[in-house]
Amino acid sequence: MDTHRESVEVVDDAVVRSFARAALLAALIGAAAPVSIPLPFSPVPITLQVLFVFLAGLVLGPVWGPISILLYITAGAAGLPIFAEMRGGIGVLVGHTGGYLWGYLIAAGLIGLLVHRGTDLRDPAEEPLPVVVVALVAGTIVIYGLGAGYMAWLLELDAWEAFLAGVAPFIPGELLKMAAAIAIVKSGRIAPIQS
Amino acid sequence: MLSYEPDDTVVHRLDPRSKLAFQIGFAAAALAHATPRALIALTGLCAVVLAAARVPIRETLYAYRLAVAVLAFVPLVAAVTFGPPWIDVDDGIVSARASYRVFLILLVSAAYVRSTPVRHSRAAIQRTVPGKPGQILGVGVALVFRFFPVLQADLRTIREAMAARLGDERGPVERASTIAILGLTRTFERADRLALALQARCFAWNPTMPPLTFSRSDVPVLGLSGALVLAAFL
Numbered sequence: 001m002d003t004h005r006e007s008v009e010v011v012d013d014a015v016v017r018s019f020a021r022a023a024l025l026a027a028l029i030g031a032a033a034p035v036s037i038p039l040p041f042s043p044v045p046i047t048l049q050v051l052f053v054f055l056a057g058l059v060l061g062p063v064w065g066p067i068s069i070l071l072y073i074t075a076g077a078a079g080l081p082i083f084a085e086m087r088g089g090i091g092v093l094v095g096h097t098g099g100y101l102w103g104y105l106i107a108a109g110l111i112g113l114l115v116h117r118g119t120d121l122r123d124p125a126e127e128p129l130p131v132v133v134v135a136l137v138a139g140t141i142v143i144y145g146l147g148a149g150y151m152a153w154l155l156e157l158d159a160w161e162a163f164l165a166g167v168a169p170f171i172p173g174e175l176l177k178m179a180a181a182i183a184i185v186k187s188g189r190i191a192p193i194q195s
Numbered sequence: 196m197l198s199y200e201p202d203d204t205v206v207h208r209l210d211p212r213s214k215l216a217f218q219i220g221f222a223a224a225a226l227a228h229a230t231p232r233a234l235i236a237l238t239g240l241c242a243v244v245l246a247a248a249r250v251p252i253r254e255t256l257y258a259y260r261l262a263v264a265v266l267a268f269v270p271l272v273a274a275v276t277f278g279p280p281w282i283d284v285d286d287g288i289v290s291a292r293a294s295y296r297v298f299l300i301l302l303v304s305a306a307y308v309r310s311t312p313v314r315h316s317r318a319a320i321q322r323t324v325p326g327k328p329g330q331i332l333g334v335g336v337a338l339v340f341r342f343f344p345v346l347q348a349d350l351r352t353i354r355e356a357m358a359a360r361l362g363d364e365r366g367p368v369e370r371a372s373t374i375a376i377l378g379l380t381r382t383f384e385r386a387d388r389l390a391l392a393l394q395a396r397c398f399a400w401n402p403t404m405p406p407l408t409f410s411r412s413d414v415p416v417l418g419l420s421g422a423l424v425l426a427a428f429l
Contacts, residue, residue: 008397008399009399009400010397010398010399010400011393011398011399011400013394016390016393016394016398017386017387017390019331019334019335019390020338020386020387020389020390020393021382021383021386021387021390022335023334023335023338023339023342023386024338024342024346024382024383024385024386024389025379025382025386026335026339027338027339027341027342027343027345027346027382028346028350028378028379028382030339030343030346031343031346031347031349031350032350032378035350035354035374037367037370037371038367048371048374048375048378051371051375052375052379055375055379059379067331067335070332071331071332071335071336071338071339072339074320074332074335074336075335075336075339075340075343078311078313078316078317078320078336078340079198079199079307079308079311079313079316080313080339080340080343081197081198082339082343087197087258087259087262087301088197088308089197089218089301089304089305089307089308090215090218090219090222090304090307091218091222091297091300091301091302091303091304091305092301092304094222094226094297094300095262095297095300095301096262096265096266096269096294096297097262154226154293154297155269155270155273155290155293155294155297156229156273156286156289156290156292156293157269157272157273157290161272161273164272165268165269165272176367176368176371177371179368180368180371180372180375181375183368183372184372184375184376184379187372187376189376189380190376190379190380190383
């Protein structure tokens, strides 16, 4: 009988811990898809997905934050119903809401870069408030810019129509999510992995 | 909700990589061409795929009802113009064709979702993307599938506990941040335990994967996928 010999290349401690957090945060983003909170002054409720995308950048940083979103996108493409409206499959990635999903990926990386300014993670609770606010605003602009831009190109809309259909209804909810994200990181209850 | 269902159709027996290639080809062709002739051809192809995978049409349309509603609504937004003549029919028709092709792409991906088990998708990812990125993606996707129902239950528990304490009568920011803080702390506790368990089981960059092989029935599907991708450039 042949014996198959191969040495085992064990994964580093810090990588395993960051990887486990990234994978589970991706599952949490998916699990949050059906959770919505109604707003008294807007027909569009708050969904928590974008809030967790913000937190991916804030807590996991510029490397593992985007990896977490990439895992979320890949799991959704493989068929798990974790995209908005409980959908899954590659079709959603190129469909009318696909731009937002790719926006999440870039936004998590951008927020991570602006807040942590490097791959060594800082505690976002100790960062000055303006830095966090600028990072969140920049992330939101990326998500909605890509989302509405792609929708306009795909469905042959002009810029104003895309803004009406893909950005305007979500503005109040986004402002509240930024407030919630800031409250969460400033509470200091969630510490990043510092190696 | 649409998910994998065991069956014995031609599409179920195909290699997941050729099914992924077909979806990419179909999407590329549909995004490149929105002419009436192209749409008729793509509709026919889509119908063949749905029939071959025995996708239940009514359930699928119900699962995609919100997407269908948005895709039906968008051409109306495109048709409305500010100032006379108020309704621009041509603009609406262009947008309606564009919306219809997105609908076809969603249906084809529904056939993939119905006919492909998760471990096949994972093996396909890990064999297509080489090295450590492939490992991270493959293992990560498997973990997302495993923990998705667990974290859904966590979120449900948190919301029920909030409702029992009249937490759902508080302001939206407070509700969102409470759910997110509790959800995230629970998730990270689980992640830290998972990391310890992975290390205890010698989590490595080079585990053994299940075998995947292309069969004879994959050849026409791969050929058609290539033709569709080429058609996108015509």
